[in-house]
Amino acid sequence: MPGATAADLAYTSGDFLEAVQGYRRELATDPDRPNSLVGLGLALAARGPHPAARALLHCPELVRAVHRSLRAVPRPPTVEQLAAWIGQLVPG
Numbered sequence: 001m002p003g004a005t006a007a008d009l010a011y012t013s014g015d016f017l018e019a020v021q022g023y024r025r026e027l028a029t030d031p032d033r034p035n036s037l038v039g040l041g042l043a044l045a046a047r048g049p050h051p052a053a054r055a056l057l058h059c060p061e062l063v064r065a066v067h068r069s070l071r072a073v074p075r076p077p078t079v080e081q082l083a084a085w086i087g088q089l090v091p092g
Contacts, residue, residue, distance in 0.1 A: 051087030
């Protein structure tokens with residue numbers, strides 16, 4: 001499939017741990033990539049309930065916007081850390 005990443009292929013083959021790690025790598029390079037944000041949410045959710053998955057699947061645009069604003073601070077949180085924090089407020 002054109003545009004599919006290694007993380008996407010891991011997810012579709014059921015290797016959710018590898019998919020999570022792949023999406024983390026993608027987001028470390030490009031934290032604004034919508035496919036990686038949602039992919040990480042899907043892969044985390046496939047491994048069990050996770051607050052970051054809830055935020056990434058229900059409001060990825062909020063996670064991305066808040067993360068953008070925090071990138072200027074020293075030692076900003078990762079996208080996943082921020083999503084986990086936001087996800088505590090997202091109903092399951």
